[in-house]
Amino acid sequence: MELLQVADAVAREKNIDKEHVLEAMEEAIKKAGRSKYGHEHDIRARIDRKTGEILLTRYMEVVEEVENEATQIDLAKAKRKNPAAKVGDFLVDPLPPIDFGRIAAQTAKQVIVQKVREAERERQFNEYKDRKGEIVNGLVKRVEYGNVTVDLGRAEAILRRDECLPREHFKTGDRVRALIMDVRSEPRGPQIFLSRTHGDFMKGLFRQEVPEIYDGIIEIMAVARDPGSRAKIAVISKDSGIDPVGACVGMRGSRVQAVVGELQGEKIDIIPWNRDPATFVVNALAPAEVAKVVLDEDANRIDVVVPDDQLSLAIGRRGQNVRLASMLTGWTIDIMTEAEERERRQADFATRSQLFMEALDVDDMIAHLLVNEGFTSVEEIAFVDLNELTAIEAFDEDVAAELQARAAAFLEEQNAKLEEKRKGMGVTDEVAAIDALTPAMLVKLGDKGVKTLDDLADLAGDELIEIVGKDAMTLDEANEIIMAARAHWFADGDEAGAGAQA
Incomplete structure (x- = not known):
């Protein structure tokens, strides 16, 4: 009974x-x-x-036949001990209890x-293992080279130095709150890794401080952090009667200040999330004011265009504000002042006008009219519906048709030059036969040494x-072109298979 009591304890x-x-x-x-x-038994x-x-x-x-006398017995001998014995059975012989000596007891203890x-x-x-993403509290057990071992009560966890906030120092016995980032089963035992810099840690803190987030009325859509310095979170309310930003800030800032205190004074911008990317980016750049945005979805x-006096505020110290806004929204953000945007627009206007003047052999007035109407390339003029050109003031049907004819002639001449260059580079006709590849693309491929179907494939x-x-x-279009280039591989395989069958 003592054994059972010890096991129970x-x-x-x-x-x-x-x-x-x-x-x-x-x-x-x-x-x-x-x-x-004997170990052989x-x-x-x-x-x-x-x-x-x-x-x-x-x-x-x-x-039937004994190969190991220590663990096996033939059927004849077995029947003398137990007449009912048959092949595959085991004969069980009781052994006297062991009197544990000092070495045997030590070995037994080590095994146990x-x-x-x-x-x-x-x-x-x-x-x-199923608690990843959960916030836990623990006591600092020891600190080695900045890495903190945390006692969670029923297990130990590691808070690595790079997962701590900058300028954050722990001493043995300190209480620490952190996010379970990962749990791994390793030969030395389960390793629980904690983090105080992960975006989900901030999410979890707001979930604990803001009842509306815990209840699912307000949802945190995105988080961007520069740990220990500044962060931005985007929130949305599923109840039109509840202001998501105000709920997260709390009365006199009490809720957000509780999170800021846990994060060693990290400043937090709470931003309303918006489905429209332009509006969302404008919100994310707060507190800077934005004059205009231009999206390039491809x-x-x-x-983003901002007033001259808002440029430094929009960029932030060492680019922090625009970097966090870009992380939060998932868009690459280029910021310029109104003066810079005006200069860029003028330069772009001049470049396009010059292109049309040279390609279509027209004066600057006609070129300016085309640019003002939003035409950006000769291809657009060549292939646009004629009605769009005649809709321009001062353009009648004859002028529009002449412009399209000149644009088509220019493109034909350019393609002829590119075609000649393509052949000179050694790009094969089989590659050129792929419809999706333009002459300009074929020349670029030749520059990179892609000259045959196999090279392209x-x-x-x-x-x-x-x-x-x-x-x-x-x-997707690129993958389709590559599959078209690989088609001859499968055709060769089919022909080889047909030859083998013949």
Whole structure:
């Protein structure tokens, strides 16, 4: 009964199943038995779960032909001991209880400690593996080279130096609150990794401080942090009667100040989330005022124009404000002043006007009219509906038709030059036959040494886009071109298979 009491006490202390402790004891007794009677024997130990009695036995397998005399017995001998024995059965011989010597007792203790530790590690891993993203409280157990070991009560966790806030120092015994970032099962036991810099840590703190977020009435859509310095969070309310920003700030800023205090004074901008990217970016750049935004959805970029006196505020110290706004919205943000935007617009106007003057052989007045109407390339003029050109003031049908004819002639001349250059580079006709590749793209491919179908087929979609230009095609279109280039591989395979069948 003492064994059962000890097992019960250890199980309670380590918070593991009592059965694990008894199995560890059985393993230790079995090991001691093999040390006494010989390791070659199949010796097993069992502790009676009701009485605590130790049952030590030796197992012998009944076989037709004995290969190992220590663990096997032939059928004839087995029948002398048990007439009902048959091949595959085991004969069980009871062994006298072991009188544990000092070495045997020490070995048994080591086995029990090891097994109990393994059971404890398994329990810890099972308990914490599904708690990723949860905020926990603990006590600092020790600090080594800036890495903090935190006692969570039922397990230990690691808060690495790079997951702590800048200028944050812990001493043994300090209370710490952090996010469970990852839980890994490793040979030395489960490793629980904490973080105080992760965006989800800030989300969790607001969830604890703002009841509306906890209840799901207000949702945090995005978080961007410069840990220890500044952060932006975007929130939206599912109830039109509740202001999401005001609820997160709280009465006299009490709710947000509780989060700021936990994050060592990190300044937090709370921003209303908006489905419209332009409005969202304008909100994200607060407190700076924005005069105008221009979206380029294909490049996922947005140009933001601000008054001259708002430029430094929009960019922020060391670019912090615009960087956080870009992280929060997922858009690349370029900021310029109204004067810079005006200069860029004028330069762009002059460049396009010059292009039209040279390509279409027209005077500056006609070129300016085309640019003012939003035409950006000769291709647009060549292929646009004639009615769009005649709709321009001072353009009649004859002028519009002449402009389109000149644009088509210019493009034809350009394509002829590019075609000649393509051939001179050695780009094959098979590559040129792929409809989606323009003459300009073929020349760019030739510059990069992509001259045959096999060269093109060996590219990845993003590599093709990098060669021809990001604005030239989408990733799906690039992959379609590459698959078209690979089509002859499959055709060759089919012909080879047909030849083998013949």
